Amino acid sequence: MKKMFLKLSVLSMLAVLASCGGGGGGGVVVGPGPTPVLTAYQNPSILASEFVSSLNSVDSTYSSRVELYTNETLRSAVAGQDDWFVIYDAKFAEYKAVSLQYIRSIVYYDYYSSNRAVASEFRKIERDDVIAGRLNGDYYGNDYEVVDRLSSGYFEGRQSGYLYEDEASSTDVSLLAKEQEQKKFFQKAAKVSFVYNVSIETSMSMITLGAKMEKMLSRANGELTQEDQAALTSDLKTLTGVSLAELQKATESSASKEEVLAKVAAKLGTSAQNLEQKVLPEVFGITL
Numbered sequence: 001m002k003k004m005f006l007k008l009s010v011l012s013m014l015a016v017l018a019s020c021g022g023g024g025g026g027g028v029v030v031g032p033g034p035t036p037v038l039t040a041y042q043n044p045s046i047l048a049s050e051f052v053s054s055l056n057s058v059d060s061t062y063s064s065r066v067e068l069y070t071n072e073t074l075r076s077a078v079a080g081q082d083d084w085f086v087i088y089d090a091k092f093a094e095y096k097a098v099s100l101q102y103i104r105s106i107v108y109y110d111y112y113s114s115n116r117a118v119a120s121e122f123r124k125i126e127r128d129d130v131i132a133g134r135l136n137g138d139y140y141g142n143d144y145e146v147v148d149r150l151s152s153g154y155f156e157g158r159q160s161g162y163l164y165e166d167e168a169s170s171t172d173v174s175l176l177a178k179e180q181e182q183k184k185f186f187q188k189a190a191k192v193s194f195v196y197n198v199s200i201e202t203s204m205s206m207i208t209l210g211a212k213m214e215k216m217l218s219r220a221n222g223e224l225t226q227e228d229q230a231a232l233t234s235d236l237k238t239l240t241g242v243s244l245a246e247l248q249k250a251t252e253s254s255a256s257k258e259e260v261l262a263k264v265a266a267k268l269g270t271s272a273q274n275l276e277q278k279v280l281p282e283v284f285g286i287t288l
Contacts, residue, residue: 036112037111038110038111039109039110039111040107040109041108041109041113041117042105042106042108043103043106043113043114043118044104044105045104045187045191045194046103046115046118047187048069048070048087048098048100048103049066049069050115051103051118051119051122052065052066052087053115054114054115054116054118055087055091055119055122055123056090057116057119058116058119058120058123059091061090061091062090063088063090064087064091065088066086067085067086067088067095068086068155068164068166069085070084070100072085072166073085073086073097073164073165073166074164075097075162075164075165082101082102083100083101084097084099084164085098085100086098086164092146094146095146095147095148096137096144096145096146097141097145097147097155097157097164098143098144099143102143102144103118106118106121106122106125108121126144136158136159137159139159141157141159141160141162142160145158145159145160146158153166186204188207189203189207190203192206192207196270196274196278196282197271197274197278198270198279199268199269199270202267202269202270205238206239209235209239212232212235213232239267239268240267241263241266241267242260242263242264242267246260247260258272261275261276
C-alpha cells in the first residue's frame, strides 16, 4: 500500500504540475468525458504574453507584441492601480495600455477554457466600445486605453492622461534571474490553485513537493530509495494532514471516509466533494 501510494503520488503530481505549466491547460486522459456544454469562463492566470499571442491568433496578424510588461510599468506600482502592460496592437496599428486584472476578469462563454477565447471576447468588447463612440478605450482608461508614444519614449494614455513610464531596469543579473524564477513559481501556483480549487498556500506546497519528487527520481534513475520514501511519506502527511494508515482506513467504512475527507479538505483549503472527485484522484492517484 505504502509503496504503491508513493508511486502513484509521484507520477500523478508530476503530471498535474506539468499540465499546469502552460496557458492552454492539459492533463492525463483517463477515458471518454461528458459532452461539452457552453459554460461561462474566466482565465484568472493569463499572462500578458499569452494574451498578445492569442490576439495574434484571433486577428491573424502575428505582429502584435508586448512593449512593456507589468513589472516594467510604473503605473503598476502606484497604490490603487492595477498591473498594467503596454502592447503594440497590429490590428489597429496603435499602442494600447491594458490592465492585467481586467483581462483576467473578462467573462466569456465557450465549450472549453482557452486564452484565445479571452482575446476574442476582448475584441468583441472593443468593437462595442468603438460602435458606442469610445474610440480610445473605456471612458476613464480604467480597463484599457489607446496610448501615444512620446519622443521621450514614454506612452501617454489618451483617456486617462497617465504616463506609462518604463521602470528603471536592474543591472544585477543574479537578482533578475531570481525574480524571474519567483514569478514563474507564483504563476504556476496560481494556476494549480485555480484548476484544483485549493488554497494558494496548498498549491505552493504541491509544486514544491512535486519539484522535490522530480529531483529524487532524476537522481535515483526513477527508483525511490527507502530514505526517499520515508521523506515523501512525511511530506505528504504534512501536506494532507493525514497519514497513509488513515487513508487506508478511509476505504474501510463510510464513517472513516467522511472523517478523513473532512480533515484533508480543511487542510488543503477546499471542499470534501472537490477533494474526493478531483484532487485525490487527479493529483494523488487515490480513489476512496
